Amino acid sequence: xxxxxxxxxxxxxxxxxxxxxTRHQGEMKLVSPNNKRKYTVIVVGTGLAGGSAAATLxxxxxxxLSFCYQDSARRAHSIAAQGGINACKNYQNDGDSVRRFFHxxxxxxxxxxxxxNVYRLTELSTDIIDQCVAQGVPFAREYGGTLANRSFxxxxxxxxxxxxxxxGQQLLLGCYQAMMRQVNAGKITxxxxxxxxxxxxxxxxxxxxxTRDMVTGKVEKHCADAVVLATGGYGNVFYLSTNAKxxxxxxxxxxxxxxxxxxxxxxxxxxxxxIPPHGEHQSKLTLMSESLRNDGxxxxxxxxxxxxxxxxxxDEDRDYYLERIYPSFGNLAPRDIxxxxxxxxxxxxxxxxxxxxxxxxxxxxxxxxxxxxxxxAKYGNLFDMYQRITDEDPYKVPMRIYPASHxxxxxxxxxxxxxxxxxxxxxxxxxxxxxxxxxxxxxxxLLQGLVxxxxxxxxxxxxxxxxxxxxxxxxxxxxxxxxxxxxxxRIRTFLSINGRRTPDSFHRQLGQLVWDKCGMSRNxxxxxxxxxxxxxxxxxxxxxxxxxxxxxxxxxxLEQAGRTADFIDLAELMCRDALAREESCGGHFREEHQTxxxxxxRDDERFCHVSCWKSNGTDPDPDLILxxxxxxxxxxxxxxxx
Amino acid sequence: xxxxxxxxxxxxxxAAGRMVTYQARGVSPDQSFLEMLDGLNEELITKxxxxxxxxxxxREGICGSCGMVINGVAHGPEQTTTCQLHxxxxxxxxxxxxxxxxxxxxPVVRDLMVDRSAFDRIISAGGYVSINxxxxxxxxxTAIRKEDADMAFDAATCIGCGACVAACKNASAMLFTSAKxxxxxxxxxxxxxxxxxxxxxxERMDQEGFGNCSNYQECEAVCPKGISTQNISVMNxxxxxxxxxxx
Ligand SMILES: Cc1cc2nc3c(=O)[nH]c(=O)nc-3n(C[C@H](O)[C@H](O)[C@H](O)COP(=O)(O)OP(=O)(O)OC[C@H]3O[C@@H](n4cnc5c(N)ncnc54)[C@H](O)[C@@H]3O)c2cc1C
Ligand code: SF4
Ligand code: FES
Numbered sequence: 001x002x003x004x005x006x007x008x009x010x011x012x013x014x015x016x017x018x019x020x021x022t023r024h025q026g027e028m029k030l031v032s033p034n035n036k037r038k039y040t041v042i043v044v045g046t047g048l049a050g051g052s053a054a055a056t057l058x059x060x061x062x063x064x065l066s067f068c069y070q071d072s073a074r075r076a077h078s079i080a081a082q083g084g085i086n087a088c089k090n091y092q093n094d095g096d097s098v099r100r101f102f103h104x105x106x107x108x109x110x111x112x113x114x115x116x117n118v119y120r121l122t123e124l125s126t127d128i129i130d131q132c133v134a135q136g137v138p139f140a141r142e143y144g145g146t147l148a149n150r151s152f153x154x155x156x157x158x159x160x161x162x163x164x165x166x167x168g169q170q171l172l173l174g175c176y177q178a179m180m181r182q183v184n185a186g187k188i189t190x191x192x193x194x195x196x197x198x199x200x201x202x203x204x205x206x207x208x209x210x211t212r213d214m215v216t217g218k219v220e221k222h223c224a225d226a227v228v229l230a231t232g233g234y235g236n237v238f239y240l241s242t243n244a245k246x247x248x249x250x251x252x253x254x255x256x257x258x259x260x261x262x263x264x265x266x267x268x269x270x271x272x273x274x275i276p277p278h279g280e281h282q283s284k285l286t287l288m289s290e291s292l293r294n295d296g297x298x299x300x301x302x303x304x305x306x307x308x309x310x311x312x313x314x315d316e317d318r319d320y321y322l323e324r325i326y327p328s329f330g331n332l333a334p335r336d337i338x339x340x341x342x343x344x345x346x347x348x349x350x351x352x353x354x355x356x357x358x359x360x361x362x363x364x365x366x367x368x369x370x371x372x373x374x375x376x377a378k379y380g381n382l383f384d385m386y387q388r389i390t391d392e393d394p395y396k397v398p399m400r401i402y403p404a405s406h407x408x409x410x411x412x413x414x415x416x417x418x419x420x421x422x423x424x425x426x427x428x429x430x431x432x433x434x435x436x437x438x439x440x441x442x443x444x445x446l447l448q449g450l451v452x453x454x455x456x457x458x459x460x461x462x463x464x465x466x467x468x469x470x471x472x473x474x475x476x477x478x479x480x481x482x483x484x485x486x487x488x489x490r491i492r493t494f495l496s497i498n499g500r501r502t503p504d505s506f507h508r509q510l511g512q513l514v515w516d517k518c519g520m521s522r523n524x525x526x527x528x529x530x531x532x533x534x535x536x537x538x539x540x541x542x543x544x545x546x547x548x549x550x551x552x553x554x555x556x557x558l559e560q561a562g563r564t565a566d567f568i569d570l571a572e573l574m575c576r577d578a579l580a581r582e583e584s585c586g587g588h589f590r591e592e593h594q595t596x597x598x599x600x601x602r603d604d605e606r607f608c609h610v611s612c613w614k615s616n617g618t619d620p621d622p623d624l625i626l627x628x629x630x631x632x633x634x635x636x637x638x639x640x641x642x
Numbered sequence: 643x644x645x646x647x648x649x650x651x652x653x654x655x656x657a658a659g660r661m662v663t664y665q666a667r668g669v670s671p672d673q674s675f676l677e678m679l680d681g682l683n684e685e686l687i688t689k690x691x692x693x694x695x696x697x698x699x700x701r702e703g704i705c706g707s708c709g710m711v712i713n714g715v716a717h718g719p720e721q722t723t724t725c726q727l728h729x730x731x732x733x734x735x736x737x738x739x740x741x742x743x744x745x746x747x748x749p750v751v752r753d754l755m756v757d758r759s760a761f762d763r764i765i766s767a768g769g770y771v772s773i774n775x776x777x778x779x780x781x782x783x784t785a786i787r788k789e790d791a792d793m794a795f796d797a798a799t800c801i802g803c804g805a806c807v808a809a810c811k812n813a814s815a816m817l818f819t820s821a822k823x824x825x826x827x828x829x830x831x832x833x834x835x836x837x838x839x840x841x842x843x844x845e846r847m848d849q850e851g852f853g854n855c856s857n858y859q860e861c862e863a864v865c866p867k868g869i870s871t872q873n874i875s876v877m878n879x880x881x882x883x884x885x886x887x888x889x
Binding site: 056070071072073074075077080091127130131132136138140141143145146147163164168170173177178180181183190192215246278279281282283286287385389391455502504505546548554555556557 | 654670672673674676677680681683684686687688690691692693695697698699700701702703704705706707720722726728730751752755757758759761762765766767769770771772773774775776778779780781782784785786787788791792794795798799801802825826829831832
């Protein structure tokens with residue numbers, strides 16, 4: 001690893017924090033309305049980030065090409081988000097404000113995010129609710145007809161808007177519908193069941209992508225004036241995660257190979273309230289919304305190895321450990337804190353359930369206080385889902401939960417304009433690194449996706465077009481042929497190996513290794529071991545993977561192979577990043593760096609920066625560039641939720 | 643447990659399809675139906691055969707991707723999505739017949755995968771509120787009765803899976819279309835385009851080749867989100883109103 005001297009310019013506007021965005025907007029150059037139709041933008045991804053961006057760009061007059069791997073834009077992974085979306089409207093009159101939301105987010109991210117980005121996120125949060133309500137998103141309401149709120153981990157105010165347990169679905173349908181309106185108007189061309197397999201860069205600028213039609217197998221070139229990646233997170237590197245099965249890192253990783261910087265890959269969020277794993281055939285883990293922690297109480301037995309049924313364990317033998325250790329936040333402690341606390345009690349042998357890997361989330365008291373009917377009205381669909389999966393009735397027996405990989409704070413590096421270091425390549429939503437630092441507070445990912453797509457990118461992309469000379473880009477560029485050749489070559493290689501093992505078996509093996517060595521807690525020894533093991537897995541993969549069928553066809557094993565290959569390379573980068581960051585912060589817990597009480601111990605002297613990795617081609621040893629984080633408006637403090 | 647699976651295999655939209663029999667062994671009752679199929683696919687790939695193609699993504703019953711007809715019933719025996727169906731609903735030794743959605747407007751892409759893009763085209767015909775980004779009024783400026791919000795929400799939970807179409811003898815898309823029509827008709831935001839919306843969406847639905855509703859109620863019986871056929875009555879009323887009074 002070489003640390004380069006290069007300085008990364010995040011292009012943060014001058015001036016006081018609360019005026020940066022407004023001033024920047026005023027200073028940005030505009031593209032005149034009749035010129036907008038001369039520009040074409042590729043948007044990869046139709047989740048909250050990509051969907052809202054595509055709809056808005058088209059509405060402004062740009063031509064949009066929209067890509068996703070699902071059969072319809074409406075099925076992007078954002079649809080699965082349950083809990084809610086944050087916005088500091090202060091409707092509850094409980095003292096919320098942009099400042100407070102900003103502070104919670106900076107602190108929640110363990111002081112590893114950019115002040116200016118976070119401030120803008122919280123500032124624009126209020127507009128998002130207006131926008132979604134106007135679209136007809138049916139948020140929960142009070143009897144008086146006003147919007148309802150609830151609270152989420154890491155906050156002491158109620159600032160989360162929700163639509164039962166299906167907030168992501170309703171928000172996504174809102175922007176999908178806005179997109180379909182533009183499809184009807186002829187401004188968006190849809191490419192569903194199409195996978196982006198490479199990025200095309202010419203003279204340092206992103207000018208297009210290479211895709212594979214997942215039905216016909218056709219490899220195609222698409223040229224545009226800018227490329228927007230809204231391709232989501234890479235949590236599936238662990239194989240088991242709460243992410244949809246198709247979530248992958250390919251788009252981001254191919255861009256990294258073409259020169260885009262990958263930032264903070266080791267920051268992955270482990271969510272505390274998932275249904276525990278049960279068997280070796282399992283394909284994914286299911287999240288139980290964090291909102292359950294508003295009413296559910298988390299506990300385990302005080303004595304290790306206590307095998308009694310939960311209703312046989314009297315209160316004095318129970319350890320409500322979150323309430324005990326973190327009295328002011330209790331069951332609503334932030335995710336990283338709650339996850340590690342669960343791991344500790346399980347490691348002590350106090351875990352519950354048949355596998356001993358799990359803790360209780362108990363609604364007994366809430367049902368006693370509010371009645372089963374009220375609990376059903378609030379969480380009914382979540383309880384049903386739990387019952388369907390576990391065959392246990394959570395109204396009678398406490399739920400069992402355990403942490404699982406959920407969200408990735410790392411991603412491609414972007415500046416304040418959401419542009420990567422490659423001009424013309426923009427990255428939004430979970431695919432970028434920018435807003436959440438080392439830990440994301442609940443209900444802020446949906447917010448970020450929509451803020452990026454509806455309110456930030458549409459302005460900043462115009463500024464880019466107005467400042468840079470328009471490209472005479474066409475798919476005839478030699479770089480397109482090279483990129484196409486790279487893609488075809490890779491496909492041919494996969495098909496020619498004809499080994500013995502399925503792509504999925506490699507993915508599972510890789511996932512277990514990364515979970516063990518670079519999961520909820522890490523140490524130098526384990527990380528070094530993983531960095532030594534991953535190249536072995538890679539080598540075996542490229543010698544022994546079995547991909548059946550042909551390239552000119554719908555081919556599931558080919559898709560899996562491509563994604564697994566990129567996960568293998570990403571896993572190595574993650575471990576290198578985790579090893580280099582010799583401190584603990586947020587979701588990144590290095591065992592060597594903890595307080596006497598087992599809490600994360602940051603090292604602001606040495607690590608108050610963003611790590612940006614620059615690929616050295618296929619050489620697995622990348623270079624590191626630092627973006628120092630400057631805090632002018634908050635004081636770096638040890639996080640405490642006690 | 644051990645099961646005998648009869649799976650529809652079809653290379654492409656134009657190719658002829660047929661049922662192929664496979665044995666699934668050592669299936670755990672805690673596995674989901676799709677995990678059981680994953681197991682079959684792993685075996686097929688290892689043997690050098692092509693895996694069974696089916697759509698899926700979230701595996702949480704919310705994205706609407708998955709869907710197959712299991713023993714003659716859309717999504718199988720449990721009125722949930724296929725991904726949320728668990729093998730404990732079956733017994734050791736069972737024979738299971740697995741087929742794709744069968745409806746002309748949903749051509750088979752391959753095996754159990756069908757093309758549901760007709761649904762997208764119905765939405766693009768008017769299933770939205772025409773509001774431009776950045777010009778929205780303050781959210782709490784219009785109060786909406788909780789009952790209305792809840793009713794709109796009930797309709798809005800449709801995941802676009804297409805089971806309603808697959809279950810209907812006429813391949814009618816009324817349940818899907820009406821869910822969107824009545825969601826937006828319930829809300830103040832949806833009023834301006836109310837008439838035009840229903841006319842355009844119904845027209846599109848017909849163009850796509852979906853059949854009419856003749857009240858079999860099969861759609862409601864299989865809908866994993868419990869979308870009510872009352873929405874169809876709402877849509878019929880909306881449609882009538884729009885044709886009588888002009889859009
Ligand atoms: C179970 C669950 C619950 C959650 N609940 C909440 C919550 O309550 N509140 C909250 O704020 N956040 C929540 N989150 C997090 C949040 O849902 C995500 O961070 C967010 O939706 C990501 O949105 P996105 O638009 O960036 O990406 P996604 O929605 O993941 O969209 C990615 C898009 O990229 C496309 N794509 C990816 N790769 C390619 C490729 N190579 N080629 C073509 N297309 C590609 C996909 O087709 C898809 O359209 C939850 C996450 C999970 C897993
Ligand atoms: S109405 Fe029900 S069955 Fe039909 S598409 Fe919607 S969710 Fe699926
Ligand atoms: S896979 Fe998403 S609903 Fe079944």
